[in-house]
Amino acid sequence: MTLLPIVPWALLAAMGVAVVALTLWAIIRGPGRGSTVRGSTGPKGSVRPAAVRGAAVALLVLAALRPGWPGTEARTAVADVDVFFVVDTSTSMAAEDYNGAGTRLSGATGDVMAIARELAGARFSLITFDNKATVRMPLSQDATALQTAMTILQPQNPRYANGSSITGAGALLKERLAAAREQHPGRPALVFYAGDGENTAAEAPVTLPVDESSVSGGAVLGYGTGQGGRMKDPSDTEAGYLQDKGSGQDAVSRIDEGQLKNIASQLNVPYVHRTGNQPTSDMLAKAQPGALTPTNDDGPGRVELYWLLALAGFLLALHEPVRHLIALREVRSLPSRAKEPLA
Incomplete structure (x- = not known):
């Protein structure tokens, strides 16, 4: 007691x-x-x-x-923290190699909402990227809006995919971080990047243009396996899988942890491979959330x-x-x- x-x-x-x-x-x-x-x-x-x-x-x-x-699920209330979620929505995030046969995007969705629950009271922003980067949700304390935005996310339809860069959201993230810092100087910002590291753009990924000093903590979350996973074709009414044009077999996407670790190094945050078997607390423990200000509000736990x-x-x-x-x-x-x- x-x-x-x-x-x-x-x-x-x-x-x-x-x-x-x-x-x-x-x-x-x-x-x-x-x-x-x-x-x-x-x-x-x-x-x-x-x-x-x-x-x-x-x-x-x-x-x-x-x-x-x-309680066993007590939450930590925080104040004066901005949390930016950068989520990969390219076609490869439909690969079914997360926690068995789940899609990578479903894993990212679960982790984003788990982080939001743990960091109750913070302001959240959601940025997604495939062929282009998009602000799905500006900074807001409305966790319900974040949940809605994540729930309706779908991997990009392969008909419209022409290659995506794993750092394609860099410029937009830099812009959003600068705007938040200008509006609230001194307010810490956490960045959680969720993706599989697969770069399908013709060019090699550029360095993230984000100022390291503007990121107070966070993590790069990796999804997928080295064996890879197949991807459902959303245009196939019989739920068939995407085909490799070269071999005519089911296309397989594999995680590229080297690229993800490189992004983590650029943001100066840790890299965490997510398989669906680890508790959220382990992920946050590695996320260096030193900017958090705990209060006596234990929440519903x-x-x-x-x-x-x-x-x-x-x-x-x-x-x-x-x-x-x-x-x-x-x-x-x-x-x-x-x-x-x-x-």
């Missing part, structure tokens, strides 16, 4: 001492003058109301400690218990008004009883 007090410890301690002292004083003082409640004229009658009031206040003090059980104490205190506090209502009814019934003829 953990405690996350909503007020300083010193104040809570003072409140606790005050509750005990006032309760003892009320018990020692004895029944209040002019008490009209039946059964309140003896020692027991004075002890019970005072003890109930003291217990109710004590429960509220304990609730202010905010006890709870830490924490099981809160304070409300049980508060509810119990509220129920005990009801004893006082109920006691007075009963006393009032008895007082009002006295005149009518006095007029009743003797038997």
Whole structure:
């Protein structure tokens, strides 16, 4: 069990001492003058109301400690961080060699949303690239919009593919990073690049034009295997696979980890090969998110218990008004009883 007090410890301690002292004083003082409640004229009658009031206040003090059980999926809230996702949507991202027979893009989608959940409170931007780079989502704290944008992503139709560069989003990323820094100077930026490293453009990939100092952390996430995977042809109604024009066999795409590591070096972030078997925490641990500012907000992963104490205190506090209502009814019934003829 953990405690996350909503007020300083010193104040809570003072409140606790005050509750005990006032309760003892009320018990020692004895029944209040002019008490009209039946059964309140003896020692027991004075002890019970005072003890109930003291217990109710004590429960509220304990609730202010905010006890709870830490969950297994507690999230870290962060502030003043921009997160840029650069996702490869070229045809090769349809290759079915992620975590068995899943597509590489499905793996990237799952990781992007897992990162967004872990970095709740940050601003997110989504940039995709194939033949050209596109800003799918400008910087926003709307994680739902990010999820929608990732859900509808599809690998590029091979009919329109004429070769893609793995650094094709470099110029656009540089522009977006500069705009974010101009709007919020000093705000850290994390970059997560997700792709398979397969460069199909006629030219060799150029160096990323991104200023290394503008990237505070992040990671290059690689998808695919050395054995490679086949790609479904979206234009084939029978869900056939793309064919290699040279051999006439199913085309196979393979990850190029050398290219991905080169991109990671240019961004000065680590490279992480994603297979679908590693937890997100492992990926983030390597992402150098030193710019994050953790808060005391544990998010929905924490099981809160304070409300049980508060509810119990509220129920005990009801004893006082109920006691007075009963006393009032008895007082009002006295005149009518006095007029009743003797038997």
